[in-house]
Amino acid sequence: MDIMNSDHTFPKSKSITSENLGIHDTSPLVDRFGRQISYVRLSVTDRCDLRCAYCIPKGFKGFEVPSHWLSFDEIERLMAIFVRAGVSRIRLTGGEPLLRAHLPQLAERLAVLPGLDELSLSTNATQLENHAQALRDAGVSRVNISLDSLVPEQIKCLTGQDAFAKIMAGIEAAQAVGFSPIKINMVIVPGANDREIDNMVAFCRARGLILRLIEPMPIGDSGRTITPYDLQETRRRLTQIFDLVPALIPGGGPAYYLQDPAGSFNVGFITPISRHFCATCNRVRLTVDGILHLCLGQEARVDFRTLMRSGARDEDLMMALKTAIELKPERHEFRESPEKIMRFMSSTGG
Ligand SMILES: C[S@@+](CC[C@H](N)C(=O)[O-])C[C@H]1O[C@@H](n2cnc3c(N)ncnc32)[C@H](O)[C@@H]1O
Ligand code: SF4
Numbered sequence: 001m002d003i004m005n006s007d008h009t010f011p012k013s014k015s016i017t018s019e020n021l022g023i024h025d026t027s028p029l030v031d032r033f034g035r036q037i038s039y040v041r042l043s044v045t046d047r048c049d050l051r052c053a054y055c056i057p058k059g060f061k062g063f064e065v066p067s068h069w070l071s072f073d074e075i076e077r078l079m080a081i082f083v084r085a086g087v088s089r090i091r092l093t094g095g096e097p098l099l100r101a102h103l104p105q106l107a108e109r110l111a112v113l114p115g116l117d118e119l120s121l122s123t124n125a126t127q128l129e130n131h132a133q134a135l136r137d138a139g140v141s142r143v144n145i146s147l148d149s150l151v152p153e154q155i156k157c158l159t160g161q162d163a164f165a166k167i168m169a170g171i172e173a174a175q176a177v178g179f180s181p182i183k184i185n186m187v188i189v190p191g192a193n194d195r196e197i198d199n200m201v202a203f204c205r206a207r208g209l210i211l212r213l214i215e216p217m218p219i220g221d222s223g224r225t226i227t228p229y230d231l232q233e234t235r236r237r238l239t240q241i242f243d244l245v246p247a248l249i250p251g252g253g254p255a256y257y258l259q260d261p262a263g264s265f266n267v268g269f270i271t272p273i274s275r276h277f278c279a280t281c282n283r284v285r286l287t288v289d290g291i292l293h294l295c296l297g298q299e300a301r302v303d304f305r306t307l308m309r310s311g312a313r314d315e316d317l318m319m320a321l322k323t324a325i326e327l328k329p330e331r332h333e334f335r336e337s338p339e340k341i342m343r344f345m346s347s348t349g350g
């Protein structure tokens with residue numbers, strides 16, 4: 001899929017500093033519940049070449065129109081303000097971020113923002129083989145790769161595409177250009193890949209990849225069609241088999257990590273349903289059309305695209321960001337109200 005846009009025609013803007021931003025308020029972004037917001041998941045497209053069973057519905061046509069996509073200039077301007085306000089990590093995501101034309105150019109512009117500690121990427125890896133080196137050269141420091149199965153037919157069944165070979169080539173390319181550690185995201189879909197957990201553990205152990213097992217979330221129509229899967233029993237079982245102990249992993253986020261005594265195998269559990277992690281949530285999500293979502297499982301949001309395109313000054317955007325953080329809900333309600341969130345993960349930026 002070729003998603004063209006005119007981002008590459010914009011000149012690289014002059015380097016951004018707090019002085020030329022004209023912003024002097026440096027108080028950190030702390031929400032009503034005392035959580036410091038330091039992490040943005042930045043969706044650069046809501047489109048994708050795959051149709052994972054729990055994410056984008058088959059035949060979905062309601063993608064955001066290109067005129068609403070934030071340009072690279074708009075993204076850089078907004079992220080500079082977020083970083084100035086205390087955000088230290090940005091993750092490029094989507095949809096499939098590698099479908100956004102000239103992504104390495106955007107990465108290059110974000111990676112040098114003063115105060116940003118880490119620029120990372122989540123990808124389905126179908127096109128990573130072609131872009132891994134450029135992304136690394138641009139300053140992307142870590143990649144997370146979705147891989148739900150090691151059986152090519154199961155990948156086809158779960159994603160709607162015969163994508164296994166391309167994903168494997170993407171993982172190899174990421175390792176070859178030196179991304180480390182690489183995390184593998186596996187969403188457990190009962191009846192499809194729940195019997196593959198041990199194989200995936202063996203695969204990741206053998207290749208030095210960090211495995212993250214994820215409970216499916218009831219987001220959008222597709223997310224709700226998946227039978228819930230409680231990972232606590234898997235966690236107990238793997239702990240016993242491998243003698244696992246708690247681990248601290250860079251960019252750990254909501255995952256609960258365990259490692260073997262030698263520290264050579266790490267596995268994370270993302271358990272939004274069986275044991276949620278909202279009390280330590282440090283993130284917000286910006287969609288490709290400039291909507292800031294304060295919680296994956298709630299509707300609280302602020303429209304930065306309209307603000308920017310109606311002439312807001314940097315001070316106004318900073319004020320809007322601080323006000324937005326006040327709106328961050330205490331927690332999601334995936335368990336109590338699984339029918340609540342109609343948008344799906346690829347549109348919010350998972
Ligand atoms: C929305 S994707 C975007 C980045 C990229 N396309 C990918 O798949 O890695 C980010 C992550 O969200 C996860 N995800 C999507 N829908 C989900 C759902 N309903 N429940 C749990 N995880 C989900 C995917 O498995 C992936 O690891
Ligand atoms: S999870 Fe990622 S790869 Fe799968 S459909 Fe959603 S955006 Fe695409």
